[in-house]
Amino acid sequence: xxxxxxxxxxxxxxxNPLFVEETVRMLVESRPAGRAGERVPDTLxxxxxxxxxxxxxxAKALLQRAxxxxxxxxxxxxxxxxxxxxxxxxxxxxxxxRELLLREARSSISGDVxxxxxxxxIREVAYGSLxxxxxxxxxxxxxxxxxxxxxxxxxxxxAHHLGQAVDLLTELEGAPPEELAEEAATxxxxxxxxxxxxxxxxxxxxxxxxxxxxxxxxxARYAAAxxxxxxxxxxxxxxxxxxxxxxxxxxxxTVLEALALTALGEVALxxxxxxxxxxxxxxxxxxxxxxxxxxxxxxxxxxxxxxxxAWVSELDEVVGFLEQAYQLALGAGRPDLxxxxxxxxxxIHLVRLELDEAERLSVQAxxxxxxxxxxxxRTGATLTYASLLAARGELDEAETLFEEVRxxxxxxxxxxxxxxxxxxxxxxxxxxxxxRQAEKLLREALRILTARGDRGPQPExxxxxxxxxxxxxxxDEAERLALEAAAGAGAEDVSARVAAAAALGAVRAAxxxxxxxxxxxxxxxxLARESGFRLLELEPAERLARLLxxxxxxxxxxxxxxxxxxxxxxxxxxxxx
Numbered sequence: 001x002x003x004x005x006x007x008x009x010x011x012x013x014x015x016n017p018l019f020v021e022e023t024v025r026m027l028v029e030s031r032p033a034g035r036a037g038e039r040v041p042d043t044l045x046x047x048x049x050x051x052x053x054x055x056x057x058x059a060k061a062l063l064q065r066a067x068x069x070x071x072x073x074x075x076x077x078x079x080x081x082x083x084x085x086x087x088x089x090x091x092x093x094x095x096x097x098r099e100l101l102l103r104e105a106r107s108s109i110s111g112d113v114x115x116x117x118x119x120x121x122i123r124e125v126a127y128g129s130l131x132x133x134x135x136x137x138x139x140x141x142x143x144x145x146x147x148x149x150x151x152x153x154x155x156x157x158x159a160h161h162l163g164q165a166v167d168l169l170t171e172l173e174g175a176p177p178e179e180l181a182e183e184a185a186t187x188x189x190x191x192x193x194x195x196x197x198x199x200x201x202x203x204x205x206x207x208x209x210x211x212x213x214x215x216x217x218x219x220a221r222y223a224a225a226x227x228x229x230x231x232x233x234x235x236x237x238x239x240x241x242x243x244x245x246x247x248x249x250x251x252x253x254t255v256l257e258a259l260a261l262t263a264l265g266e267v268a269l270x271x272x273x274x275x276x277x278x279x280x281x282x283x284x285x286x287x288x289x290x291x292x293x294x295x296x297x298x299x300x301x302x303x304x305x306x307x308x309x310a311w312v313s314e315l316d317e318v319v320g321f322l323e324q325a326y327q328l329a330l331g332a333g334r335p336d337l338x339x340x341x342x343x344x345x346x347x348i349h350l351v352r353l354e355l356d357e358a359e360r361l362s363v364q365a366x367x368x369x370x371x372x373x374x375x376x377x378r379t380g381a382t383l384t385y386a387s388l389l390a391a392r393g394e395l396d397e398a399e400t401l402f403e404e405v406r407x408x409x410x411x412x413x414x415x416x417x418x419x420x421x422x423x424x425x426x427x428x429x430x431x432x433x434x435x436r437q438a439e440k441l442l443r444e445a446l447r448i449l450t451a452r453g454d455r456g457p458q459p460e461x462x463x464x465x466x467x468x469x470x471x472x473x474x475x476d477e478a479e480r481l482a483l484e485a486a487a488g489a490g491a492e493d494v495s496a497r498v499a500a501a502a503a504l505g506a507v508r509a510a511x512x513x514x515x516x517x518x519x520x521x522x523x524x525x526x527l528a529r530e531s532g533f534r535l536l537e538l539e540p541a542e543r544l545a546r547l548l549x550x551x552x553x554x555x556x557x558x559x560x561x562x563x564x565x566x567x568x569x570x571x572x573x574x575x576x577x
Contacts, residue, residue: 463499
């Protein structure tokens with residue numbers, strides 16, 4: 001290679017070894033046609049395109065069709081896409097020799113040889129050199145081969161290629177053929193269901209929405225809405241499940257109608273903090289499902305109805321619904337559903353401070369979650385078990401598990417669970433006296449929920465932040481947040497009302513308004529005792545004891561201190577947010 005040409009290559013490579021390698025190969029491969037060219041393309045893509053243009057026409061055509069399949073492709077698929085090309089094996093060997101392709105050590109399709117483009121840019125340039133109409137044709141042919149060769153095993157890949165064909169033909173002709181749109185929509189719905197089963201919720205959501213775009217069938221709408229439900233994207237669920245409910249009602253699909261009602265009930269509770277509306281929707285779902293044989297749908301409605309009962313402190317109803325749900329999951333042989341029921345029952349025993357039973361159920365839930373191999377089930381079970389450890393004062397262990405929940409909930413794309421984990425971590429920080437860390441965590445949790453518009457959990461988090469800020473001396477903001485918490489707490493939401501009253505008590509105490517502080521704390525204490533959730537009694541009782549000591553009323557303070565000790569928990573400075 002002449003020195004001037006070598007210098008040009010190095011200058012344009014800018015340290016990219018692939019540029020140098022591809023340039024040398026282009027120059028070597030051009031020798032048979034004459035002397036080595038002296039012009040070096042300006043970009044790596046142009047360099048690769050120049051190499052591909054030097055290929056024999058059949059080899060280039062084969063490479064282009066392989067590029068339609070993807071970075072990795074199979075010999076059988078390529079032969080299906082290239083019936084007009086002779087000696088496919090010889091062409092592949094030539095492309096391997098030129099190091100445009102590599103042979104894969106293993107194939108994801110048994111009995112078929114797999115290959116890989118040596119570099120992703122080679123595949124991109126080859127794909128881009130193919131006319132759009134040809135791309136659409138080969139995408140569809142590859143989807144056809146997948147259906148014949150793998151059935152439903154690779155349905156997501158098949159759906160992707162059908163979608164690509166639809167997009168290309170829409171771009172070229174304004175709309176795809178009716179038959180292709182139908183085929184693509186059907187495959188997308190199946191792929192969305194497969195992704196849901198794998199707990200790949202974001203992917204399922206994208207697939208479902210794409211199916212709705214092509215054909216807004218009931219199945220497509222439900223697949224997209226179901227993914228949003230699993231991600232607890234309540235804003236999307238509210239709109240989309242209402243459409244599912246309407247369409248299912250018209251078509252007589254009672255199970256889907258009931259599932260939509262169940263989801264809408266959760267929206268009413270968790271997004272709007274309206275337990276009355278939630279109760280009405282869940283009861284309608286249960287009424288429909290009592291005559292059906294779908295145990296999964298009935299299970300979801302029972303758990304959702306138990307959540308409403310817990311929200312308003314109807315403890316007997318909570319246990320009744322959850323026990324029905326557990327027996328249903330047991331009969332269906334579903335460890336993932338058993339996990340959900342066991343952890344929900346554990347939470348009820350935890351807030352009642354029945355810690356032995358809470359531990360038994362939490363450990364059972366963890367075991368079932370492992371058996372189910374469900375990340376969603378494990379995340380929920382871990383959150384419950386970590387809450388138990390925190391209540392027992394095992395803060396280091398609880399913190400580790402809450403961090404695990406935070407990470408796994410993020411992987412699942414379930415933001416409310418991330419916010420819940422942040423609230424729990426803030427509780428631990430406050431127990432340790434790390435109020436600035438608690439403030440940071442609570443602000444992040446509130447930021448997530450506020451951005452989503454989820455009002456249901458916000459009053460308790462605002463109350464926790466108000467107490468934290470009052471202890472830090474940030475009185476004005478603490479007062480604003482405490483008042484917002486009180487205004488946002490629903491009349492039936494006892495937990496939020498206790499939190500708000502305790503927060504106002506903390507703020508008034510920090511302001512030196514001791515009589516008002518005592519009134520608010522006494523109100524919180526009374527509400528907590530009436531609820532039956534003994535865990536709620538801790539914060540008001542501890543703050544009352546401290547306030548009464550400061551006011552010199554030692555005998556009254558001692559009574560509250562005795563009650564705190566009776567609760568059999570380590571002394572805390574906060575409630576679980």
